[in-house]
Amino acid sequence: MSVGLLLPLAGLALVDSTSIGTLFIPIWLLLAPGRVDARRILVYLGTITVFYFAVGLLLAFGGSRLADLLGGAMDNRQVLWAQLVLGVGLFALSFRYDGKRSRRSGGVLRWRDRATSGDSSARWLAGLALLAALAEVATMLPYLGAVGLLTTSGLGAVELVGLLAGYCLVMVLPAVLLLAARMALPRLVEPVLVRLNGWIERHSGGMLGWILAIAGFLLARDAAFRLGLFD
Template structure:
């Protein structure tokens, strides 16, 4: 593996480590009153990392066969129109992501992050045993996997890197470990220096809860724009039509 590839994968993994599944929910575990729920947090992070590793390996091994099957299909006019509609749809949808919802009485409804927190910490009368905790971790990972563009980009880089299969799987495993590493570092800090770490955890939790929806909206919007732009660039008849309007 080249230094450039390793560095790129490291940066992408650190970006992925800031999601609500890999950082925000673990921070809420650490902010729970009483003893630090070390076991629950390790089960949660281990499940999330294992899920992403499984998805990554499946995509990695299926990428070559999928590309062979799709060869030529991407230039089909019907496919290009569908791609354009998808891109525009994602771009429009991004304007509505993260908007606060309201209950029937007009009060602001709890957001998705708040609901995850309540379930993860057993708040609001909920109880989450080991099986429920694993299910919660899988649900959090599945909700995010479609918008984790850095992870999908890392899989694409590994698929075209020329590395052997064991090397690709090993790199992906390290990627998933780095993805949960910041949460593990905060856990260690909380155990040995909680007075110093708690204010930092509070600030991170407030910032992520406030900006989480906005970050997701930006990711979805950029993805939609890139998909639509790629479709338009491969539709000469549409480009000619737009030139005619100008």
């Protein structure tokens, strides 16, 4: 296990820690009226962590078997054309999520409404966590990159599982630290949370647009090269 592996993993985990599910919703839960119940928010964060960890295990240990089962299907020209169309579609969809359009259409505000309109029970928060995680699966590029690094690093199963677990914990670490600060120093932390919420409302739509654009570009570029369109 080298620093050359740990540093990229840590960077990707910190990028993942700024998503809707791992940071935005926790901030809104911390800003909700009434007393902050740390146990319930930890249930939410725990659900997010377990979901990502399970997806990572599935990808890391099931991906190679799936590739063997598919054989050369991913090199089939029809599949590659479908990948190209998907990539172009994601890239086109990204333009719906520029900052101005996102604010007009509600965008990320719909997630804020979900986070602050429930009954705040542990079961409801766990369900919200699963909903947010499922919604982000299509755009979890940093996580996919991290799993790719782990599976190609030649690590043993125990080390891979340990690093994957550590990655998932780092993903929710900023939210946990905000929760601890909110509990310990509410008067000092609440203005910071309000400013963070304002920044989220102004910029989150653009961030999602960039993620979709990058994902679409990478998919389309890979398919185009494998189809020989640039030869």
